[in-house]
Amino acid sequence: MAKPKLDLAGIQAQVPEQGAQRKLPPVHLWNPDFCGDLDMQITRDGRWIHEGGEIKRPAMVTMFSTILWREGENYFLVTPVEKVGIQVEGVPFFFTGLDLREGEQGRELVFTSNTDDVIVAGPDHPLRVETDVNSGEPSPYLMVRYGMEGRLSRNVFYQLVDLAEERDGQLIVSSAGSTFQLGSLD
Structure with missing residues (x-):
């Protein structure tokens, strides 16, 4: 063919x-x-x-x-x-921007991709972080649509970490009424 x-x-x-x-x-x-x-x-x-x-x-x-x-x-x-x-290679979307706004359920983390997708982290668009077992390096992801995720740029992840609070040894952020774990402080 x-x-x-x-x-x-x-x-x-x-x-x-x-x-x-x-x-x-x-x-x-x-x-x-x-x-x-x-x-x-x-x-x-x-x-x-x-x-x-x-x-x-x-x-x-x-x-x-x-x-x-x-x-x-x-x-x-x-x-x-x-x-x-x-x-x-990995996931199809790449997030390069992060803004904050107030929504019905409090603070919203609003991510912008290099393809102009604007996604609010929340129950339909969860954040997750994988940590490399060898290097300990975090890889943060955000659900976009149809089971496809986007990776957060290093700069966006650092901004997210700056917004996080410590709870029981974990870095936590909240958006649109949902709570997401970014990693442990160990």
């Missing part, structure tokens, strides 16, 4: 201009046939690579992120008529 070719010009015509209201397509309702794998990957630091070159247009990357779908450990770009596989 020949590798599918991505029609970048056709997709570009569908990308909204900057400042346009973002709306996620109903990817969860689409079930097209698998068309093969693309030479595309999302790197650990959130860069999108197509045929060896980085996609430099932020609006294009953002648009691709809206049609991203996960099945098991595999990732796909999905449209109503086709589904193509792509490679992802």
